[in-house]
Amino acid sequence: MAPLHRPPTSRAPSSRTPSNILPSVVALSFLALTFLICYKVDDFAAQTKTVAGHNLDPTPWHLFPPKIFSQDTRHARTVKIIHCSYLACRYANNTATRLPLHSAVSTHQCPEIFRWIHHDLDPWARSLISMKHLDESKKFAAFRVVIVEGRLYVDMYYACVQSRAIFTIWGFVQLLRRFPGMVPDVDMMFDCMDRPTINRTENKDMPLPLFRYCTTDAHFDIPFPDWSFWGWPEVNIRSWGEEFKDIKKSSKSSNWSSKLPRAYWKGNPDVASPVRTELLTCNHSIKWGAQIMRQDWDQEARDGFEQSKLSNQCNHRYKIYAEGFAWSVSLKYILSCGSMSLIISPLYQDFFSRGLDPLKNYWPIPFDNMCESIKHAVDWGNDHLSEAEAIGQQGQNFMESLSMDTVYAYMFQLITEYSKLLDFKPTPPPSALEVCSESLLCIADEKQRQFLEKSATSASLVPPCSLNRAGSDSVYSWLQQEETRKAM
Numbered sequence: 079m080a081p082l083h084r085p086p087t088s089r090a091p092s093s094r095t096p097s098n099i100l101p102s103v104v105a106l107s108f109l110a111l112t113f114l115i116c117y118k119v120d121d122f123a124a125q126t127k128t129v130a131g132h133n134l135d136p137t138p139w140h141l142f143p144p145k146i147f148s149q150d151t152r153h154a155r156t157v158k159i160i161h162c163s164y165l166a167c168r169y170a171n172n173t174a175t176r177l178p179l180h181s182a183v184s185t186h187q188c189p190e191i192f193r194w195i196h197h198d199l200d201p202w203a204r205s206l207i208s209m210k211h212l213d214e215s216k217k218f219a220a221f222r223v224v225i226v227e228g229r230l231y232v233d234m235y236y237a238c239v240q241s242r243a244i245f246t247i248w249g250f251v252q253l254l255r256r257f258p259g260m261v262p263d264v265d266m267m268f269d270c271m272d273r274p275t276i277n278r279t280e281n282k283d284m285p286l287p288l289f290r291y292c293t294t295d296a297h298f299d300i301p302f303p304d305w306s307f308w309g310w311p312e313v314n315i316r317s318w319g320e321e322f323k324d325i326k327k328s329s330k331s332s333n334w335s336s337k338l339p340r341a342y343w344k345g346n347p348d349v350a351s352p353v354r355t356e357l358l359t360c361n362h363s364i365k366w367g368a369q370i371m372r373q374d375w376d377q378e379a380r381d382g383f384e385q386s387k388l389s390n391q392c393n394h395r396y397k398i399y400a401e402g403f404a405w406s407v408s409l410k411y412i413l414s415c416g417s418m419s420l421i422i423s424p425l426y427q428d429f430f431s432r433g434l435d436p437l438k439n440y441w442p443i444p445f446d447n448m449c450e451s452i453k454h455a456v457d458w459g460n461d462h463l464s465e466a467e468a469i470g471q472q473g474q475n476f477m478e479s480l481s482m483d484t485v486y487a488y489m490f491q492l493i494t495e496y497s498k499l500l501d502f503k504p505t506p507p508p509s510a511l512e513v514c515s516e517s518l519l520c521i522a523d524e525k526q527r528q529f530l531e532k533s534a535t536s537a538s539l540v541p542p543c544s545l546n547r548a549g550s551d552s553v554y555s556w557l558q559q560e561e562t563r564k565a566m
Contacts, residue, residue: 123156126163127234129221129244129513130521134237137220140271142239149523162520163511170516188491188543189484191433195492196547198293198300199499201285206501212267215286218275219267223247224506225493226263228254231506232513238270240312241526244518245305246270249489251515252308252535256486257542262497265504272404274299274426287496292405292426301429302492303485306407309529313375314383317533319482321388322414326474328389329416334467339460341420341452343398344371344391345408353400353422353445360449367456368398368449388414395466396420396456398443405431413440416474418466420455422448429488430480439473482535487542495545 274297361370392415405426459466
């Protein structure tokens with residue numbers, strides 16, 4: 079009998095279990111999503127404009143080499159931009175006591191230099207300032223500053239040379255910290271380069287409000303304290319309070335009669351300055367009584383700034399101030415030495431220089447016959463030691479009165495008076511980013527951060543000085559006297 083065979087059983091076709099495929103799909107999807115997110119984050123960071131200058135072109139009206147941020151990897155730079163620009167202020171401690179404006183009434187009057195505030199803002203006293211004014215001013219601005227309910231917002235348009243933007247905006251942040259809850263809502267355009275641009279003749283039909291570091295009689299630009307009051311790390315200049323203290327101390331290390339009986343200037347002449355170019359021809363200690371020295375900042379940086387300390391430059395009886403491409407921050411340091419300052423016919427004015435009186439705080443030097451005039455001033459001073467010393471001392475006293483308390487009070491009063499002229503409610507534009515101490519310290523490099531931290535302030539125990547409108551009338555009398563003097 080044939081053996082029985084079990085019929086073959088039908089088997090279902092083998093199918094691959096999904097246990098191996100699913101993880102692969104998930105992994106690939108995760109990688110793709112990660113790549114997409116990284117791409118989007120990189121793209122977002124590449125479009126974010128920072129106060130440090132990321133993704134910004136230099137100002138077209140004053141070109142300088144574009145900023146290069148090569149110290150960080152691309153990933154590190156992206157993370158830094160995102161964190162500093164969008165996250166730092168969210169986690170900041172904004173618990174400062176906010177005082178109502180009506181509770182801050184000062185009993186003391188502001189210094190005389192504050193009388194220029196109304197003069198600077200008079201072009202808009204009748205017309206007020208509209209959004210149209212700001213839209214036109216934007217064409218000449220490097221950035222926009224908006225303050226709403228004690229918070230600061232900045233809209234960057236162009237990069238500023240070196241660290242000017244960071245330190246200028248740091249000044250605004252410190253102002254809010256100095257007078258918490260008191261700074262009014264405001265919307266203002268700011269240019270961080272040197273020369274004024276809003277010509278009075280060309281813009282007489284519609285004056286444009288633009289803040290900057292200096293102005294002239296022929297411009298509407300509104301002068302504002304410059305960045306160096308909080309420090310200038312590129313040339314190793316510390317905050318104004320620190321520098322003045324050391325300069326004054328050094329100036330007292332020797333008496334007047336033992337100081338060198340010559341006029342002294344040290345600076346950079348290669349800044350398209352006719353005044354400094356002409357000053358180089360006066361470098362003869364016997365013929366012109368002057369010692370003119372060229373400052374090489376690149377070499378100074380390599381040498382650790384040992385030869386450029388401001389406190390080591392008060393050994394002469396006379397110090398010369400010569401404007402650079404425009405006004406120069408050096409004026410405050412020159413006056414601080416207590417030497418008799420020889421100021422060569424300045425064209426530009428910063429916010430405090432208009433308070434200086436010739437032959438009281440300084441000795442004026444005309445551009446024409448510059449060398450002869452320097453020699454005459456030196457000879458006169460050496461023949462009238464006590465009178466020359468008194469002029470130098472009055473210059474130093476003036477700068478001592480310009481403490482950071484005064485600087486913050488001036489900023490406060492200028493912004494307050496300006497805010498009264500706005501005919502609209504300030505609102506941050508969509509492109510503006512909130513800025514605070516934490517975000518600036520975050521975006522700054524290591525050296526900048528050290529300078530910023532040392533210049534930080536705290537809430538004032540007293541309200542700012544009281545600004546009297548009547549005092550501004552004397553400005554116009556002074557201007558008429560200046561016109562008469564120049565015409566003589």
